[in-house]
Amino acid sequence: MITSEFELELITKALIRGQANRVKTLTILAIENGIDPRTVIDKALMPGMHEIGEQFRDKAIYISDVLISSRAMHAGLHVLKPLLMNPQQSSVGKVVIGTVAGDLHDIGKNLIVMMFCASGLEVIDLGIDVQPEDFAQAIIDHQPDILAMSAMLTTTLGMMSETIRELNRLDLRNKVKIIIGGSPTTQEFARAINADGFAADVVKAVDLAIKLVK
């Protein structure tokens, strides 16, 4: 008999090897075998992406390998996404989200989108590389409770403060709560740029967003 630990380990290995089709097939199999979608994310996909990050940092792999594994990660997330959505649930609040200008890292942001939707938040996803004026326009168009910005590069962190500056200029800052995340961000940085909150991972991000909309 195959244990769920073994199944999850196979997904992690396939992700590290960048085998998108295998990740997809194994994720479907894991779900068919009764493994919770959140467990697949926490115990199989995230550890694989973490390992890729370490290998890239240690120069053991190239950026192209990271990209290939990212595609495999997305293949797994694509299977899990519909299982985490709950169309019956009425919206507890509205969030506009995107990665800041110049930042193409969207795996973390996509996870946040999935979990926000699963928690009953309505999400308007502006995607990647979002300019300050496009965030501002989305606030005018959608009137969200929360603006959520993601950045993974130290070089794009400044675009968070740029965006908040743009909201101040247009007199929009007090119309929305602002939360930030991504590995170079911290609580201190959030405070420094006058954001309302920061979260280091998806679980904390959901708690923070729900707290702020209440």
Ligand code: B12
């Ligand atoms: C995958 C990846 C890529 C992929 C991205 C693919 C994609 N579609 O996302 C590709 C190959 C494109 C890429 C490119 C680059 N990358 Co890259 N990449 C990574 C890697 C390995 C993993 C990131 C990831 O997806 N993690 C998994 C997710 C689930 O975690 P997460 O993003 O942190 O998100 C979680 C939290 O941060 C939080 N969160 C995230 N967003 C938000 C938002 C809100 C509002 C909240 C509340 C919370 C929150 O919740 C998420 C879920 O728990 C990291 C290394 C690492 N360990 O992080 C490097 C890394 C981020 N990349 C790095 C670099 C340097 C680059 C490049 C400049 C490389 C190059 N020479 O070209 C380019 C830049 C491209 C660009 N302009 O954006 C550096 C950044 C260094 C720095 N401090 O600036 C890192 C840290 C690698 C390293 N150790 O050097 N990269």
